[in-house]
Each structure stands twice: as C-alpha cells, then as structure tokens.
Amino acid sequence: MSESKNPWHPQTRCAHIGCGQAEDAGLNAPVITPITQSTIFDLGTSAEAEALFSGDRKGHAYTRFGNPTVDELAAALCDLEGGGGALVTGSGNAATLCAITIAMAGRHGKLVTHPDIYGGSHELLRLLSASYGLTVEVVDPAEEASWFAAVRRAGAVLLESPSNPLMRLIDIGATTEAAHANDAAVIVDNTVATPHNQRPFEHGADWVVQSTSKYLNGHSDVIGGCLIKRESLTAQERAIHKNLGGTVNAMEAWLLLRGLRTFALRMEAHNRNGAAIADWLVGHPAVSKVYYPGLVRGRQGEIFAHQMTGGSGLLAFELVGGGEAANRFIDRLKLITHGVSLGGMESLAVRPAMSSHRGMSPEARAAAGIADGLVRLSIGTEAMADIIADLEQALEPS
Ligand SMILES: *Cc1c(COP(=O)(O)O)cnc(C)c1O
Numbered sequence: 001m002s003e004s005k006n007p008w009h010p011q012t013r014c015a016h017i018g019c020g021q022a023e024d025a026g027l028n029a030p031v032i033t034p035i036t037q038s039t040i041f042d043l044g045t046s047a048e049a050e051a052l053f054s055g056d057r058k059g060h061a062y063t064r065f066g067n068p069t070v071d072e073l074a075a076a077l078c079d080l081e082g083g084g085g086a087l088v089t090g091s092g093n094a095a096t097l098c099a100i101t102i103a104m105a106g107r108h109g110k111l112v113t114h115p116d117i118y119g120g121s122h123e124l125l126r127l128l129s130a131s132y133g134l135t136v137e138v139v140d141p142a143e144e145a146s147w148f149a150a151v152r153r154a155g156a157v158l159l160e161s162p163s164n165p166l167m168r169l170i171d172i173g174a175t176t177e178a179a180h181a182n183d184a185a186v187i188v189d190n191t192v193a194t195p196h197n198q199r200p201f202e203h204g205a206d207w208v209v210q211s212t213s214k215y216l217n218g219h220s221d222v223i224g225g226c227l228i229k230r231e232s233l234t235a236q237e238r239a240i241h242k243n244l245g246g247t248v249n250a251m252e253a254w255l256l257l258r259g260l261r262t263f264a265l266r267m268e269a270h271n272r273n274g275a276a277i278a279d280w281l282v283g284h285p286a287v288s289k290v291y292y293p294g295l296v297r298g299r300q301g302e303i304f305a306h307q308m309t310g311g312s313g314l315l316a317f318e319l320v321g322g323g324e325a326a327n328r329f330i331d332r333l334k335l336i337t338h339g340v341s342l343g344g345m346e347s348l349a350v351r352p353a354m355s356s357h358r359g360m361s362p363e364a365r366a367a368a369g370i371a372d373g374l375v376r377l378s379i380g381t382e383a384m385a386d387i388i389a390d391l392e393q394a395l396e397p398s
Pocket of ligand 1: 091092093094118120121160164189191192210211212213214223224225
C-alpha cells in the first residue's frame, strides 16, 4: 500500500493499527480487532463456497489460507514497509525460506549473499543446499567489483543491511540495479533497520523480509515474521506461502498488532538512545572500537546518508581487555540483561564470540572481524541516564 492510499504520518498510522475492521464498524462494534481464534469458517451455500474457492468472492475457509486477524496484520506490515502485498509467517526464518523459494522458483542461477547475514539465515541456506540443491555464493560486499559481478549473474540476492553485529552497510540501490540486469529478485532482510529507518522498496528492492520477533513487535514475547513484495502478490506466490505452511495463529497476530501500535514511538526512543550510547562509548578508555551505523565515515557513511534515517538501538563495541574484560563487563551489569535477540524495550548485552559465532574457529572469527572482546548491545527504551550508569559501573577497571 503506497503513501497515496494512506495520507497519515507513520506515527498516526501506527496508533490506529489493529482498529481496522471498518466495514463492520457501527454502534457497539469493538474498536480493537478481535482475535478470531478459529481454524475453520462457515462456507455458506454451495454457490457461495464455489465463489470463494474460484476466487470470485473474498472470504475465509481455513486459517492456514487466511484469517481475519492475520489479514489485518499483513495489511499493517505491508503499509509500514510501503509494499504492494505481505505474507505473514510464524518466524523470521520462515519468511526468509518463503522469500527464497518464491524468488528462486524456475530460476537456475545461484543465490548470492554475504558472509555477515544473520546466523540463522546461514544455517537455513546450508540446509537448503544440502536438501534441495540450492547453490549459494557468498561474496564480501566490501570487495565491490566481486560483489557486483556476482550479483549481475545471480538467480536471486539475499542481503542484510546493516549487518549484525558489525553494522556493515550495503548499497541497496546499486545492488538492485545490478541484479535487475539479469532479472534477479533482491530480498532485503530489513529486521535490524526496520521500516522506520530504512525503506528498501524506495531503492528498488523486490522483497523485504522481517523477523517481527524484534523491533516490530518490540516486547520480546512473540516469534513471527513476514515477507513483503514491492508489487502486488501473484496467486502462485500466495500458494507457495500457503503450502510451505509456516503461517500463524490469530493470537500471535493479535499480539503483534498490539506491539505495532507503539512501533514509531519505540523506534524514536531506540534511535535516540542508540546514538547517544554509541557516542558515549566512543570516548570511554576501556573501549577500543564502536560499531554503529550513525558513526561510520567514508563510503559506508555515504551509504548511511542516502539509505537510512536512523541507526536503531543495535550497536557493538570492543573492549581493550579482550574476552576476559568482556565477560567481566557482562557479569557486572545490573540493569542490562545478558541475552540474545534484539529490539525489545529492555536493554540486552551479549558476546558474539560465545553465542552467535561460537561455532567458528578463533582464526575464522578473527578474519570475520568478531574479536573476543566484542560485545553487542541492544539498547532499549529505558532512561538514558540509567543505561549509562549501568555501563559506567560495569566498565570500571577491576
Ligand atoms: C532474528 C532474525 C532473523 C530470524 O528471525 P526469527 O524470528 O528468530 O526466526 C532473521 N534476520 C535477522 C536480521 C534477525 O535478527
């Protein structure tokens, strides 16, 4: 749904998410969308059932094919991302699987991606290669000539910008232009940036995937995902989604609708806190390096300026004292929780070398830029002074 269909500002649109069943509105109608917790729907007369199954009548038969609460969530996510159609899935990984299956259908090229995509996406690609013969080419986008050469001959491209945890940025517009030379679809994992800070469709991307488990839900209590297409969805794309089966129940969809109502407000707070904490860490004597999109200079800084409007609350930093200092820092935290994931209102800290990247050898980790003393922070919406006080006491020399 484009801007023209919805004239309100994003913050206003968010405030009204989940109040959408306007066609049933009237005296005593619930303002908030109910949870339609039913797998089956009355098909009516034989003629009405025929009209539904032949596509002449809109309606519902079975929740894996569609459900009123889930449909409302799809419309809200589609509107936030500025797309033409959205499919909701039970997790971010299910969304990536569905997007790759759609993008690679009938294509013979390789799926091109880069080394620092989300760890779960890497595992998924390994599995798809082993079970279904998908060929994956992993290229470092910093080597621009090799990246664009691979993208130009790709069957489809999966990219994630900013990457996690090193916050490397990839030029979505230039990548899309190169991919489209071969008619290949570009899938952008926009989970870390969110539609508040980055709008991949405005740079030509074909698909956006989201783990709604992170910023979009924002409350660390629902696993979910979605894939959104720039254009409207075809019947075949809907059929792939339905038959892969990674759909959701009304209850999760309703919780996500509730989380989305504060999305714009929360992102303002995450952006503000994330930028302030990154600046504060840069000046700290125990810290040797800070990774945050808003801090980058040079070519990366140019990409940030034309592609993003905020840096979110995710950042990483390296401690001068290495792995031991990082463990001590995490064990001393009082307010910030030691935990994986990101995007909730509570601040989290984790050491990638012992969590997401623990399967790699120390040499491979070092080559990938994941230092032993690297700590990733998901900065929440707490009062900035409280977050800084906790960081300050945890960073004190022993
Ligand atoms: C969490 C995450 C995913 C996977 O989402 P799940 O909901 O955990 O399946 C994919 N991409 C990124 C960038 C993520 O952070």
